[in-house]
Every structure is written in structure tokens, then in C-alpha cells.
Amino acid sequence: MAEPAQKPPKSSTPPGADRSGAGKHILTDADINRVVNRIAHQILEKTKGAENTVLLGIPTRGVALAGRLAARLKDFADISVPAGALDITLYRDDLHMKALRALGPTDVPPEGIDGQRVILVDDVLYSGRTIRAALNALYDIGRPSQVQLAVLVDRGHRELPIRPDYVGKNIPTAREESVRVLLREYDDLDAVTLSGGDA
Amino acid sequence: MKHLLTCQALSRDDAELILDSAQQMAEAVRGREVPKLPTLRGRTVVNLFFEDSTRTRTSFETAAKRLSADVVNFAAKSSSLSKGESLRDTALTLQAMGADAVVVRHGASGAPQQLTRWLDGAVLNAGDGTHAHPTQALLDAFTIRQRLGEVEGKTVTIVGDILHSRVARSNVWLLSTLGARVRLVAPPTLLPVAAQKWPVDISYDLDSALSDTDAIMMLRVQHERMRDSFFPSVREYARMYGLTAAREARLPGHAIVMHPGPMNRGMEIASSVADSPRSTITEQVTNGVWVRMAVLYLLLTSDSTSNTLHGTGTEARS
Numbered sequence: 001m002a003e004p005a006q007k008p009p010k011s012s013t014p015p016g017a018d019r020s021g022a023g024k025h026i027l028t029d030a031d032i033n034r035v036v037n038r039i040a041h042q043i044l045e046k047t048k049g050a051e052n053t054v055l056l057g058i059p060t061r062g063v064a065l066a067g068r069l070a071a072r073l074k075d076f077a078d079i080s081v082p083a084g085a086l087d088i089t090l091y092r093d094d095l096h097m098k099a100l101r102a103l104g105p106t107d108v109p110p111e112g113i114d115g116q117r118v119i120l121v122d123d124v125l126y127s128g129r130t131i132r133a134a135l136n137a138l139y140d141i142g143r144p145s146q147v148q149l150a151v152l153v154d155r156g157h158r159e160l161p162i163r164p165d166y167v168g169k170n171i172p173t174a175r176e177e178s179v180r181v182l183l184r185e186y187d188d189l190d191a192v193t194l195s196g197g198d199a
Numbered sequence: 200m201k202h203l204l205t206c207q208a209l210s211r212d213d214a215e216l217i218l219d220s221a222q223q224m225a226e227a228v229r230g231r232e233v234p235k236l237p238t239l240r241g242r243t244v245v246n247l248f249f250e251d252s253t254r255t256r257t258s259f260e261t262a263a264k265r266l267s268a269d270v271v272n273f274a275a276k277s278s279s280l281s282k283g284e285s286l287r288d289t290a291l292t293l294q295a296m297g298a299d300a301v302v303v304r305h306g307a308s309g310a311p312q313q314l315t316r317w318l319d320g321a322v323l324n325a326g327d328g329t330h331a332h333p334t335q336a337l338l339d340a341f342t343i344r345q346r347l348g349e350v351e352g353k354t355v356t357i358v359g360d361i362l363h364s365r366v367a368r369s370n371v372w373l374l375s376t377l378g379a380r381v382r383l384v385a386p387p388t389l390l391p392v393a394a395q396k397w398p399v400d401i402s403y404d405l406d407s408a409l410s411d412t413d414a415i416m417m418l419r420v421q422h423e424r425m426r427d428s429f430f431p432s433v434r435e436y437a438r439m440y441g442l443t444a445a446r447e448a449r450l451p452g453h454a455i456v457m458h459p460g461p462m463n464r465g466m467e468i469a470s471s472v473a474d475s476p477r478s479t480i481t482e483q484v485t486n487g488v489w490v491r492m493a494v495l496y497l498l499l500t501s502d503s504t505s506n507t508l509h510g511t512g513t514e515a516r517s
Contacts, residue, residue, distance in 0.1 A: 087223065087227070090227060090236045090237070090238040090266075090496070091236070091237060091238070095238065095500035096499070096500055096501075098501075100200075100497060100500065100501030102216060102219065102220065103219070103220050103223035103224070103227075103496075104223070105223065105226075106223070106226055106227055136237065140231065140233070140236075141231070
């Protein structure tokens with residue numbers, strides 16, 4: 001399982017420090033760029049033009065990915081898809097089992113999400129508990145017509161019956177391993193690394 | 200952070216985390232049909248009030264209920280305390296009932312601190328004697344931030360009965376921790392001797408303090424705590440230290456007027472000032488709920504073995 005972040009988001013980490021991406025590189029800068037492009041194309045194809053669609057990223061790195069996807073949709077199909085953020089902290093079922101976490105922003109388009117196709121965007125899909133919390137959070141805000149899930153990395157080990165619609169890369173992992181997603185918006189570089197475990 | 204007893208114990212990071220969380224709380228439920236979050240489902244919050252306080256008690260109750268906690272109200276007057284039960288026995292009873300958090304108001308300074316020795320759960324000070332009222336100071340700081348953008352660098356003038364005011368004491372520490380300049384204005388009889396050692400400016404003249412004030416906080420004259428006469432007459436107090444319409448007009452255009460309530464209209468604050476657009480009095484009440492939600496969230500959801508605060512770190516997620 002991944003380690004808790006030891007620093008708040010949005011502060012820069014010099015390369016070589018805690019979040020430098022030590023471990024085996026799974027995706028490089030160029031790979032992430034390609035993967036995000038591919039997901040954007042898949043969204044256009046699967047949603048037949050991404051009309052009535054809202055991208056909601058799960059803080060922190062899902063928000064950056066949602067923003068990138070929205071920019072790509074604009075580039076590829078000249079369509080403006082609102083990109084927001086959905087913080088799920090207050091809906092988690094394991095709050096008292098872990099170190100305290102600060103709340104992230106929730107930023108939903110002013111017109112709401114009723115009747116919209118909501119695409120949840122996250123960096124890593126693991127047990128599925130985050131997405132369960134996200135679904136609860138979402139239905140407290142409104143009633144989307146459909147909910148889809150896009151993730152940069154699916155590392156397996158699902159504990160709930162949740163399946164992503166768009167996957168950047170499937171990474172088979174052991175539970176002891178950590179997957180780290182670094183994005184320029186927060187970490188000064190784009191990379192996905194795998195560390196820990198015997199692998 | 201296991202308990203919230205005083206503002207002196209809060210670091211700047213802690214205080215800012217609470218204020219930021221309160222902001223997120225406000226945004227999380229704003230405009231919702233059902234303004235309720237499942238965060239504290241199954242947790243029990245006990246409101247233990249040895250002094251009457253509708254405002255603070257309902258604010259804590261609302262905050263806990265919005266986070267789906269179970270709330271038990273325990274008013275000392277209708278409990279066995281009136282039959283002579285000790286604070287310790289009350290605490291042991293609450294412990295046996297499995298209270299996850301106890302919100303306590305007590306006439307004796309230090310009572311919440313004492314409770315932390317006997318209770319496993321979190322203790323939140325909702326006002327103890329003339330000592331501290333941390334959530335009131337936090338909601339005041341939240342209101343200043345909301346209206347003026349930030350607390351740092353602002354001049355906050357606190358006027359009136361500093362001697363008996365736990366609100367003033369908590370505000371002095373919190374606001375200076377957050378980088379504000381705090382000025383106390385009061386008759387010399389209503390200033391504690393220790394105030395000379397606080398990180399504040401002291402003045403006895405309200406008129407000279409108006410022009411550079413960003414936020415003016417009027418305190419209630421606490422008749423119930425005054426056993427001696429601290430000023431010659433109500434009329435004279437109002438003339439010297441009351442915020443009248445004329446004084447309000449001399450505040451800078453952006454300045455806000457605050458009051459922790461309940462107000463003595465016409466005494467420390469004129470009715471027209473209390474109802475003016477500068478006044479934040481009703482916002483303070485609303486903000487109190489967000490701040491108390493944030494405090495309950497932060498005290499009740501962290502791993503009991505860890506007192507450290509962490510960032511949001513998405514990769515920590517499972």
C-alpha cells in the first residue's frame with residue numbers, strides 16, 4: 001500500500017528529495033502525456049462527443065488530471081468540458097484508522113451535476129474504497145445521469161465491485177508495494193514509480 | 200491534537216488547518232438540500248454545560264449533527280450535579296457511556312483541563328470561567344478572514360470588559376499567532392494586570408483607536424460576573440466605550456464590527472451599528488457552526504496513535 005504523503009500538496013519538492021520518484025519507473029513524462037491523450041480520445045469515443053459531461057477530479061492529483069483531460073478534449077474536439085474537484089475525505093469509512101487528513105477542495109460547476117454524465121478522475125485505483133466514497137459524495141450533491149471512472153493507474157487489489165471505464169496503465173502490484181504518481185502541478189515532474197516489496 | 204482547550208496551545212499551522220477545514224466544511228454543505236455529512240456516524244458527542252448557553256450549545260449540537268454524530272445534551276441543572284455529584288463522577292459516567300468527545304462549559308477556569316485526566320475521549324473547551332473560549336476565537340478569526348481576506352497584518356481592536364472575558368483572552372492569543380496586531384481598549388478597572396505581558400497594545404481611549412482599526416470587537420459587559428463596581432455608571436460606560444453611530448462613522452470604510460453576543464444594545468453597541476452592513480454578528484453565528492464542525496472532524500477522525508497532521512496526499516488512499 002502507498003505511504004501517506006509527508007508534505008502538503010502544491011509545495012515544490014526538489015528532485016532527489018522525499019517525492020523524487022525513487023523506485024522503479026513505470027511511466028515517464030512522455031508516457032503520461034500519451035496516456036492522457038489516449039484517455040481523452042477514449043472519452044470522446046465512448047461518450048460520442050462528450051456532450052453534457054463533467055470531469056470531477058479527486059484531490060489532489062486527480063484534480064490535475066481532470067484539468068489535463070479537459071484541455072485535451074478542447075484541443076482534440078474543440079469542446080469545453082467543465083473540470084472540477086470532488087473531495088471525498090468526509091465520506092471515507094476509515095477516517096479513524098489513519099492519520100489525520102486535511103480536507104481538499106470541492107469545486108462543482110455552478111449549474112450542478114443533475115442529468116450530467118460525470119467522469120470521476122483519480123490517479124491510482126486500488127481497493128475501490130475511495131471511489132465508493134466518491135459515489136456517496138456525488139449523490140449528496142446531485143443526481144448525475146451516468147457516472148464513469150477514469151484512472152491513470154490501476155494497481156489491482158479491489159475490495160469492492162468497482163471497475164474503471166478508462167485506464168491509463170494496469171500495473172500488477174503486490175500489496176506491500178507503493179505506487180507513486182508525481183505530476184508537474186504538484187511535484188515538478190511527471191512520473192509514476194513503483195517501490196517497496198520484494199519486486 | 201487530541202483536545203482543544205486553549206488557543207495558546209495552537210500553533211499557527213494548527214490554527215490555519217482548522218480555519219481551512221472550516222472553509223471546506225462551509226463549501227461542502229452549502230446549497231445542499233440535506234446539509235449532512237456521514238463523517239462522524241456512530242460517534243457520540245456529549246454537550247456538558249454547567250453554565251447556561253443556548254448559542255454555543257446549539258452551535259456545537261448543530262455542528263455534530265451535520266457530521267452525523269449522536270449528540271447527548273447534559274445540562275448540569277437537570278442532572279445529578281445538582282444533587283452534589285462531583286465533576287470526576289460525572290466524567291466517569293460519561294466515560295462509561297462511551298462518549299467520543301465531550302464539549303464542556305464550566306464556570307471554573309481549568310475544568311476542561313481537569314476532565315482530560317479522567318476521559319479517554321476528546322475534550323473541547325466551550326468556555327471555562329474567565330480563561331478561554333477557543334472555538335469563539337476561531338470563528339472570529341474565520342469571520343475576519345472571510346470579510347477582510349486575511350488575518351495577518353490586520354489591526355483588531357477589542358473593546359470593553361477584558362477582565363472577565365474568556366473570548367478576549369482566546370482572541371488575543373489566536374489573532375497574534377495568526378499575525379494580527381491586537382489592541383485592547385478598556386477602562387483600567389476592566390483590564391487584567393497580566394495584560395501588560397500579553398502580545399497586545401493597550402489603550403484607554405476608544406476614540407483614538409478608531410481610525411486605524413480593521414476589525415473592532417465589542418465585548419458584552421458581563422453584569423453577572425461583576426461583584427464590584429468597575430465603572431461609575433452604565434451611562435458613563437456607554438459614553439466612553441460604547442460603539443455609537445458617530446464612532447462607527449470614524450472607522451475606515453472597510454472595517455468590520457464584531458460582537459460575540461449576546462449584546463447589550465445601547466450599552467456597548469448602538470442598535471444602528473449592530474444592524475449595519477459592517478456588522479458581522481449574524482455571520483459569526485453561522486461561521487461558528489463551520490468552525491465547530493472542523494474542530495470535531497479534526498479531533499475525532501485522526502488515528503488515536505498519531506498526533507501529527509498530514510496533507511491530503513492522494514497516494515495515501517486505499
